[in-house]
Amino acid sequence: MARRRAIKSRTQAELQLRSLILELNDDIRARIDRKRIEDLTAACAGLTGTDGTSLALASLARRWQYLDAEVRDNDTHIDKLVKQTAPDLLKRPGIGPVCAAQLLATAGDNPDRLASEAAFAALCGVSPVAHSSGKTQRHRLNRGGDRAANSALWTIANNRLTHDPPTRAYAARRTATGASRKEILRLLKRYIARQVFPEIRRALSPPEPLCNIP
Numbered sequence: 001m002a003r004r005r006a007i008k009s010r011t012q013a014e015l016q017l018r019s020l021i022l023e024l025n026d027d028i029r030a031r032i033d034r035k036r037i038e039d040l041t042a043a044c045a046g047l048t049g050t051d052g053t054s055l056a057l058a059s060l061a062r063r064w065q066y067l068d069a070e071v072r073d074n075d076t077h078i079d080k081l082v083k084q085t086a087p088d089l090l091k092r093p094g095i096g097p098v099c100a101a102q103l104l105a106t107a108g109d110n111p112d113r114l115a116s117e118a119a120f121a122a123l124c125g126v127s128p129v130a131h132s133s134g135k136t137q138r139h140r141l142n143r144g145g146d147r148a149a150n151s152a153l154w155t156i157a158n159n160r161l162t163h164d165p166p167t168r169a170y171a172a173r174r175t176a177t178g179a180s181r182k183e184i185l186r187l188l189k190r191y192i193a194r195q196v197f198p199e200i201r202r203a204l205s206p207p208e209p210l211c212n213i214p
Contacts, residue, residue, distance in 0.1 A: 102152040161188070
């Protein structure tokens with residue numbers, strides 16, 4: 001949650017900064033405008049003018065830099081916590097620390113929904129929803145469930161479609177049979193939920209008490 005709010009505020013600061021730069025005259029804009037936000041904020045944060053525009057640019061730039069450092073700090077802590085809690089999740093293709101952390105947080109907030117992998121899939125909003133018409137048997141995307149967990153599964157599925165050869169081959173086979181990209185993503189999200197469920201439940205289960213042997 002803290003990371004998500006910091007990213008949102010960082011994006012707002014960037015938009016405000018770029019909007020203000022558009023109002024500058026050509027000479028000043030050419031001196032400080034940069035495509036990369038890191039270069040832009042470095043140039044604006046170094047402004048020493050005492051006019052209102054320079055002060056505003058420097059303030060927005062420093063705010064962006066502060067929020068960017070906060071996001072990076074959060075990423076470091078999230079990576080450490082995920083490696084401590086469920087290191088095997090990060091060995092799965094397409095799963096990074098942030099997505100893994102979101103799935104763990106969703107599962108940890110809803111322990112009653114971990115009775116089965118089908119219940120976990122419903123919690124994440126990836127359980128199939130019938131969308132048949134006549135003799136055509138179809139399923140559509142589930143719009144319910146925890147949307148943050150659903151977004152994490154969507155990100156993992158897209159990462160696999162881009163970088164994981166077995167997933168790319170599977171998508172090609174499904175496309176050849178007439179499946180749309182939305183249908184393929186639905187199937188992939190459901191498969192990923194089934195795949196990670198045992199590891200998530202194992203990571204969040206309390207340790208078995210040690211038996212006292214006399």
